[in-house]
Amino acid sequence: MADSSRGYVRDRRGCRHWGPHGAAGLLLRQDSRFLLQRRSWRIHHGRSWSIPGGALEAGESPRDGARREFEEELGVVPALRHVRTFVDDHGGWAYHTLVMDVTEPFSPRRGDGEGAAYRWCTPAEIDSLRLHPGFAATWPQLLTDLEAA
Structure with missing residues (x-):
């Protein structure tokens, strides 16, 4: 099957x-830091952080897709608590950012090669x-929403 x-x-x-069905990702927060991944040079918008x-x-639901992608890229998904979902709707296509608090000690690992590095950032x-x-484009609004919650 294709x-x-x-x-x-x-x-x-x-x-x-x-992605014709949209896309989704996990933005993990631990204390006051967020987990970002530097994209491999060989993929779309390579060498940028996301x-x-x-x-x-x-x-596939955005939650299931985000968890699947996270596991492929950074290993096992830790225990999480959902904070909010931010939807960046482009009219016929949307990116879902699921903000999650990490509820247990967690260290990511490199997975399928789409990411070149990862880092916890303020x-x-x-x-x-x-x-x-x-x-x-979405980070400023996402941060404003999180600070207001």
Whole structure:
């Protein structure tokens, strides 16, 4: 059976995105730091920092897709508590950022090679990194929403 989660699509605004069913990722928070991953040079927007995530499979929920992608990229998903889901809707295509608090000690590991490195960052450190354009566009609102909660 063909993998229907692969391929680029265009949203109603004409922007190009990977994954015809949308995409999702986990933004893990531990204390006041967030886990980011530096993308491999060989993938779309390589060498930028973002969250572990990727294309949703047909019929897959954003939560299940984000957990699957995290496990592929950084190993076993730790015990988590859902904080909120931020949906960046582009009109016909959306990226779901699931913000989760880590509830047990956790050390990520490198997985499938999509990520070149990972790092726990404060919000100030995140602001100084070269971010994936999609994450860079949503990070300020995401942080504002988290600080208001």
